[in-house]
Amino acid sequence: MITLPPVLKKWQDRRELEIVQGWLRNEATAIVGLQGIGGIGKSWLAAYLYEQSTELGFGAVLWADVSQQPEFLAFAKKVYQTFARTLSPEQEQRFAAAGTTEQINVLLHCLRQQRYLLVVDNLETLLNLEQQWRDPGYHQFFSRWLAQGQTSAVLVTTREQPRSLREVPTWRMLEGLNAVAGGKLLAAWGVEGGEASLQQFSQLLNGHPLTLKLAATFLVNYCDGQLREAERLKLTEFEQMAKRATGEHRTVETCLEWILQQHWERLNPQQQTLLQNLSVYRVPFTIQAAISMVEDASERELETRQQLRELITRSLLEELGQATNRRYQVQAAIAHYVQWNVDLTQAHQKAAAYFDQQSRQQRLMAADEEDAAIPYLELFHHCCELGAYATALEVVYYGTDGRDDCDQFLALRGYSATRYQLYSRLGDSWPPETSKPFADFQKVFGDVLQFLKQSSEALNRYQEALQIYRQVGDRLGEANTLKAIGDVLQFLKQSSEALNRYQEALQIYRQVGARLGEANTLKAIGDVLQFLKQSSEALNRYQEALQIYRQVGARLGEANTLKAIGDVLQFLDQRDEALNRYQEALQIYRQVGDRLGEANTLLGLGSLQDDPVSALDYFQSAQQIYLQIGDRYSQGRNLLRFIVNAQLQLGQVEAAIASCEAASAIGTAIGVPVLRDYAAQKLAEIQGAN
Template identity: 35%
Template sequence: MAEERSPSNSNNIEMNLTAYGDSKVTQVGQINAAEVKIIVDRIEPVLERLQQISQPESPGVLKGGNPNKSLAYWQGRKTEIAQIQQWLTDKNTFLIGIEGIGGTGKSMLAAKTYDENEGFPKRFWADVSYGAGFSDLARQVLSEFGFPVPEQEAQLVDALVKCLQSGQYLLIIDNLESLLQPDRQWGSQFYSDFFKAWVECGGNSKVIVTTRERPELKGFEWLPLKGLQVAEGIALLTALGIRGDLGDFVELVDGHPLLLKLVADLLKEESREDPDLRRLADLGLGNLRQLLTDPKVIGQHRRRENVGMVLVLDASFDRLSELQKALLLNISVYRGTVDSAAAVAVLPGSSETGIERELRNLVKRSLLLEKLNGKRRFEFQPVVLEYARYMLYKAGNQTEAHQRAINYYLLNVKPAPWQTKEDIKEYLEIFYHWYQLENYDTAFDIFIKCDNFLTFQGYYTILVDFCVQLREAWKKTGEKETWKYGFVLNELGNASQCLGQYEQAINYHQQSLEIKKKIGDRNGEVDSLGNLGNCYNSLTDYPRAINYYEQSWLIAKEINDRNGESNSLNNLGNAYTSLEDYSNGIDHYEQSLLIKMELGDRNGESNCLNNLGVVYRILEQYQQAIEYFQRSLHIQSELGESKMGERRVEANAWLNLGGALVSANRESDALGAYRNARELYQAMELEKEVKLCNNAIERLSKPKTPVVSRRGFWVWLHRLWRWVCSWFRQ
């Protein structure tokens, strides 16, 4: 059972609430300049939050698939719908933007467009309000539209553009402002690259975005969305059961849809017998007209709709029970949707059934939205979320709420090994909450838990998001000369290299190397020098790569870092092999192999054997190559259930063995090797490698036509001639 409602809010100005019966919008007396200033000072911090671009909360969560938005009270927007329909049929329009302040109905207009445009055979809705990475969006869209997902993250932009070019699809990206920095620049370069590429290439597909702020990007057709027209606002309030001078009120709030809905739901909950606008005076909103028309309140930069929103949210919040207030504020620390179990976690001592009932009561007041998808889940309107988070901050309860959220996720983490990003979603949320608490060292520890998995799975943009946040945080706190800061720079370099951004990767590794030299981290120097060598190796600058590898090897020897020695020797083997200096390549691989065997690093041993097999196959010494590949696979079989990186080593060994067996004319054995490789690559969702295996299997499975060599032909002809001569003699 809900608690009794609190009769007043200490933040509100006490007024004599005696309604004028004939007034258009109830106005109770006049408040003086001092009282106006108190109100302005109180609402100003909330208004600043509403008018700013939210910082990307990445690594974020993508809510994709379809809008799941109720259009039960839809009214009007005929002009706007007609404009969007015109753009959707225009062959020269590829990007459509719906722009407006929070609560104007941008998402609802996009949802109606999504629902009513069946001319697009496939549609996808992507809500990026929590800073979702481009990688997640591209992967989900490609999968939904039936297109292969490339292994390399750097290929996702091109893959998504080609996907949209190939058919007539509709992609809607909701809450785009969450991907922008305060200067309206992109938080993620991949989004910028995608939009630029799509504008340049275009096709029959359409991309629609909703946003509070326009990005610095050309090629959009923009629809600035205002409030509802007076007749449309009257129709909405009437449909919601509200009485009174509806037209005057719609004009007063500029037809702002969310504000109209909040006022209507507040009246229906608090004055069920008589939901008339005159009752606003009884709810602390008797001076709404004066405040929304007073130049001291609106000022030069405050929008009337935002001022009205804060005043109405204040009144709505004031009428909640203490339990409902605590519930609304505490669940605001979460990202995305929450269920009753998550809500109970931040509000202990309550029953899950009771909490779900109160969550549904908050839905009735339009303070939350309800999602029904197997299980009841709830989420905030973006404007209400900013309000709730400010109120939680003001109450000083942020730390406790975030800590409880962390404990909730810790109870639900999935143990390794993980297969998909979904398996580590709890860790992503735990990182977010520690980061919000400014406990960056603990956030770093959570990042380390996911680091290898994200690397092997190819989620490089998520790695970049993690690292950039930590780097910026430590720069602000002045903690730039620590091994953790150097490690983060190193990971940024590795991720940038995997994304094909080699110059940027070199810059990160150079910064990391300088820090490690300053703090005397010799093992870190070995890693950074090796990574610089890897970058130059990727740029085919092999002499410079060898120089860095040799520096790395010498330091590793000096400090007796046997694993570092082995890795440096293996890297030198790669560089010399690329230079076609095979004897040097073999020599370094063999030295690396001996150290791996000494250390008992079975997976490293397997990798060295595989590299040796590759060189001997190049040298056409196929039997020796086959033996190395088989030894590598034997180790993998001994290791048993492998982690992602080890599975990749095993898959590569099977693929290489298949090639060597073909070269040795053992094609039936090669067929089995390729099938084993394909099975492993399929499990890792590596489409390029799967295709490679399929091509090899198809080629080997075709029936062979006997081919007679030139020498064989003359031998056969000579034998035929001898037989003919013998026959004549007889």
């Protein structure tokens, strides 16, 4: 997430400035929106207000450019660190471990204590095509701040207005600069001419700041800055073309396209190729990334740096950050123009080669944030653009060829929304084929869908994968998919069918000598047997699985099985032994960074506490993790099976009722009626008892 605003160059007052300043001075204003088309100056105006924050009464300010689509956790941590100021490492750790709802509670409390200004730039990148939030954390934060915010203000810039913010009264659609300001901007960029002529020329360009900037740099570079020589640019022809355009946006786009055409025609072929190549980068890029786009890069580094400087001088390339962390970016409007009707295959190939090298150098550690995976995610993107879908899958899924297992990293860190976006893109783009990679894709997409409790869709993916594995003779893939189908059937309480799939999978694992798969399936069979209250047989399967996990060094499997053994021992009322197994499992889960396993084990430990206060602490800790990783089913289950009972033991009747209502809402939202029905039953019991 970029936290530095764009550098304010050649600032000119805008007609909206006074109104927006008035909104921000009012402590009752929660959200101010600046909306407009690309290049209209949204970030420019926001940067000016950022610089004015002290004069507007704000004690601290944060610039948050979300164009790289950070998950909500990364955004929330940065806001908290900035405005809470003096934080101990323990406080930061507690905040990171908290669930989304609790994090938002902390942020709202912090923002309401003092006057802070939070600027969120490029908000539209957090939305899907229906103007809905991609990440529910952002939806919850902005919705709650709109309803409960005061003292501080959130200033957003966006091309599109989110549906949930359409009732914001302090929202402004930006227009172009007025004639006077536009004329002054042209003069500030070095255009020479009479005041009236400059104003007239600004009006011709609709006062669109980016177009004015491009026109000015063009005149300075090619006409000695003399506006009177603009006739050499066929200005009359341009005026006629602009008049033929219909609608304000269409006219602005026509002006911008015409100016860009003039710039484009005066670039040499090397500069044109470089700009087109750089335009395929989705995120701000380094000088090394730029140089990688050039043939014989090592021999032409100085020349490439000079070409970059030329593009910056002509306002075709943005320079971001300080010298120690310099980045470059092609504005979206310019990228759209230079990519029009052009074959970008070689550009994507070069970008892919660059990120391929970066991904091999970037180790993914359990404590890393999502930004650590950017080289993997960008390489995935460029492979998809090239139609190399099998390679794209290999980049994020297999963890081979010098790369870490990106999918496992995302799964363990709870970035389920990112995983869903990755595999949804493959699902939308990859034509069906009978191949092992395509079957692997169907299998892992099924895993993500089942994690999100979309069991029907998961089963469809698994069935497609199973058919392909059998066609290509991949016995191990077949066994893995049978095991996954068994997991879904067990989740759906179809225990007999689940056991049949597990037995099929177990037979294949033993035939091909896949010890880890054998252990996983023995563990799953134990789960079904324990569900059927066949505890002795379940323990036998768990012990077999545990032995294999330890032999092959599978720490996560070992933790899962220790947790399961603890569950059986608790069921058999062997409490001390159960506590020991849970503690062993918890230690391993934390070592390997498995948040879901950690949360599930906290529930087991809480269930063994004699003190309801201690029990509730464990349950709430587990709930925070479920919220953080987006496991909504487990949130609802925890509320009903654990948290409500502890609250009732403590006499917290209103809190218990609220927990039931929350669980019911979750059940409705994710399409699991059993949660809603059980919540209604619990509510009736509570109300009957009181």
